[in-house]
Amino acid sequence: MGSPRLLVLLLVGLMLAPVISATEGRAAPECAEFDLSDLVSSSSGIAVEPGACLIVDIGVRNHQTTLAIDYEILDDAMDVLMFDQNGIQTYENGQNYRSSFNPEASFESMIGSEWFDWAPPQSINAKNWYVVFDNSNHDGDEGQGDQGGMTSRFKIQLAPASVEQYPLIHDTFILQPGEVANLATFNVDSGTELSYWVHPISGTGDLYVQSDNQLGGNLIIADTDIEDFAGQDTTQLDWVVPSYLNLQNLNLMAEAGANPVHFSVKAWFDPVLAPSIVDYSNATTTIGQMVTLDASDSPNSLQQIKSLNWDFDSDMVFDATGELVEASWSTPGLKTINLTAESESGSTTIASHQIQVFDVEDPVAVIIGTGGVMVENGDRRLLRLSDMVLQASNSYDDHAIASASWSVDGELSSSASQFTVSWSQIGTYVVTLTVSDPSGNTGSTNITIIVYDSTEPILVTTDITDITEVEQGKEIEFKAKAADEWDSQESLIFTWDLDLSKDTNGDGDTTNDPDFTGAVLTTSFDEIGENRFAVTVYDESGNSDFEVFEIQVVEPPSDEGLFAIIAVVFFVVVIVSGVVLFGYKGIQRRHAMEMLMEGGLSRAEAAARIESISRGTKLPMFAKAMDMAGISGGGEIKSSQQLQSEAKMQEFQSIYGNDPQSQTDPNAGFRPSNQVRQVDPALAEAALAAFADEPQTKPVASSTPVSGKVKSGGIALPPVAKPAIHTLRSECTSCGKAFSVNMPPNVNSAVVSCPSCGSDQLFER
Missing domain, CATH: 2.60.40.10 (Immunoglobulins)
Incomplete structure (x- = not known):
């Protein structure tokens, strides 16, 4: 029977009853082929007759997609084999296919139901895969598996398995007795949760995690072991990676027991979402200063972070995005930075960090x-x-x-x-x-x-205008003054412009160049004729006054005229000196005469004394009056009467000796003891002369023996009897008070001071 006819019969059979039957014996199998979408499982399943086979095209599959497969074989056992696009040809050609089917997804002599999650092996290109339901004695099965016998039915469910967001492994494995397999290697952030479950298909074994340095040994990571997982349909374990294993290489291991083990396993991660902030400013900064914030150390080994958003001022508005950002603040204070990490699943976590912002800049004052x-x-x-x-x-x-x-x-x-x-x-x-x-x-x-102030100073130029002519080359002094209502004379500034033909300060005015500054100018003029200069006065307010002056410069006198002038001057000096000397001597002589006459000499005596001194003494040319009078050395002026009185006194002393009692003032008894008056020397001399000329009374003989001292003359004088004292009374001509005076008998008149008022009074017998 040809293939088209067989296909028609099969379709009719499926419509009437899901039965697949064989039409021929041991030749290469001719299997009915269906797409997975064509098979609609009924409650009774698809029948496959003994010696027949059915191929289900499950499409192009790759390792990235894990398939969740459910098989159910009813009535009689048959082989369920998984082939890729290359292996299916071996089967269809009747050749030995023992090494061509995928053992993890294949079941020989299967009866009953089984589910498993299977991922096609990795390959460069995706392949087309087929599931063969074999109820025959295939020439290439080496006598293994089901060899047919009676009609069998099957049910199949095949679809992509559920996928976790962060999968590690999801597949089906077969291990031989005692075999250890490294199912998956991983390194993740600490805090990441690893979950895995195992579904035993046949046999038993252990599932656990080892670090790299534990591989090949019996040590495992604590709390990661699913031991002897054959007892349950599915066994699951959840484990959080500790901090000491952060980003360390870890291995999910499976170990078979004493018999082969066939199992499906699924492992996946629930990554930690814990953003971290690194602040390179040490949590302090200043206003306007940029701060670098780094979130690259945030756990992200599984690329779980979808976005990083920064809020620099806690206003719930994102200010920057990314791992590395810069921030600055315009106000001081404690600033809170919020970093929001969003995962691929949409979950978010916020990390906060605080920075103290200081204001260290001084404000700028502007007026x-x-x-x-x-x-x-x-x-x-x-x-x-x-x-x-x-x-x-x-x-x-x-x-x-x-x-x-x-x-x-x-x-x-x-x-x-x-x-x-x-x-x-x-x-x-x-x-x-x-x-x-x-x-x-x-x-x-x-x-x-x-x-x-706006008051201008006023130049006072009298001292300048008085000078109208000056000799050529001769220094002359000009004095400037000014009057100002507000400014003192010391605060005024005077400038002198000595050349009115030039504008040295370049202000367009030839009269205000400061060739000299100061109130007093000492200068000279070299050009004969009319010379002009200007004086400007400034006060502290900048007000000013100025005036231009003219002065006539003349030639200096010649040398001949100078000599003549000098000769005339010398002659005049000589004449004047002679006149002065003659006049000086005459004046000094008159003064000497007056001094001598005041000293008691008559004019004739004074003239004779001056003449005698000039002849006997060498006087200087400009001798003074005292030198001419002979009293410059302390000499005394004595008249002829005084000289006679002194001679008489010397005579008395030679007679009476130097007894102090005899020299007592004879008028002393007539004056009060408490008054000392100065008596006119002329009156005193007259009184002394009268006393000296008084005739002496002859001594009266006494009956007593006479004795006495022998004086220089060798004559012994008898004792002299004391004369009787007379008392005179009178009234003071000044105060009118009466007082009396005791006068010796040999005194006819005396001048006595009034004891009441002290005025001199003349008493006469």
Whole structure:
């Protein structure tokens, strides 16, 4: 029977009853082929007659897709074999296929039901796979498996298995007795959860995890062992990777028991989502300073992180995205950074980090002013009594300006943002603005305000205009003065322009070049004729006054004329000196005469004395009056009467000796003891002369023996009897009070001081 006819019969059979039967014996099998989508399992299954086979095309499959397969064989055992596109040809050709089918997904002499999860072996290219339901004695089965016998039915369910988001392994394995297989190698972050289950198909074994250095030994990672898993349909274990195994190579191992083991296993990860923040600024920074934040150390070995989003100021708004970002802040304070990690599954985890932001920058103080005039160097000139408004509003800071204060010449004046200044006195004032920010940083600046007056100084040129002519080359001194209502003379500045033909300062004015500065100018002129110069005075406010002066420069006198002048001057000096000397001597002679006459000499005696001294003494040319009078060395002036009196006194002393009692003033008894008066020397000399000329009374003989001393003459004088004393009374001519005086008998008159008022009174017998 040909193949088309067989196919028709098979289709009819499927429509009437799901039965597959063989039409011929031991030739190459002719199997019915169906797509998986054509097989609609009924509750009774698909029948396969003895000696027949059915091939199900399950499509192109690769290792990336694990298939969940359910087989159920009813009524009689048969072989269920999995072939790829190459192996199926061997089967269809009746050849030995023992090495051509996939043993993990194949079952010989199967009866009953079985499920397993199987992934096609890895290959360069995806392959087409086929499931053969064989109920025959195939020539290539080497007598193994089912050899047919009676009709058998099957049911098949095949679909992609459920896939975990982070799978490790999902497949079916066969191990020989005692065999150990490394099912999968992995290294993941600590905190990652590893889950795995095992479904035994036949036989038994163990499932566990080992590190690389445990391979080949009996040591395993604690809490990872599923031991002797044959007892249950599925055994599952969940294990979290500890920190000491972070990113270490680990191995999921399977070990068969005493018999071969056939099993399906599935392992997958639940990765940790724990973003971490590395701050290279050591958690501190300053305003405006960039900080690098790094999240690359966040666990992500399974690429579980879908996105990293940064919120720098906790306002629930993302400010940056990515592993490595930069951040800065415009205000100081403790800043909280939130890093949100989102996984591929949509779950999120937030990590937080705090950074202290400091304000270390000083604010910048800026003064803007209205009023006055700004000069080139930035200072301002302000007319006295005028207002200038100063503002701090243009000051700035990297954060904010918290306060402003103003001081004038170091003295605090205002704490407002705006400050108005005005002065009545001219001068230079320094206004300082100090601003501070909320962190206490401060900044200062100042402005110099020159307060000036508008009153111009007035030159006082009298000392200059008085000089109208000067000799060529001769130094001359000019003095400039000025009057100013506000400025002192010391503060005024005088400049002298000595060449009015040049403009040396280049201001277009030839009369104000400062060739010399100062109130006094000492200079000379070289050009004969009219010379012009200018003087300018400036006050502290810059007001000025100037004036141009003219002076006539003449030639100096010649040498001949100079000699003549010198000769005339010398002659005049000689004449004047002679006149002066003659006049000087005459004056000094008159003074000497007056001094001698005041000393008691008569004019004739004084003239004779001066003449005698001039002949007997060498006097200097300009001798003084005292030298001419002979009293410069302490000499005394004595008249002829005084000389006679001295001679008489010497005579008395030679007679009476030097007894002090005899030299006592004879008038002493007539004066009060408490009064000392100066008596006119002329009267004293007259009284002395009268006393000396008084005739002596002859001594009266006494009955007593006479005795006495022998004086120089060798004559013994008898004792002299004391004369009787007379008392005179009178009234003072000044005060009118009466008083009396005892006068010796040999005194006829005396001058006595009044004991009451002290005025001199003359008493006469």
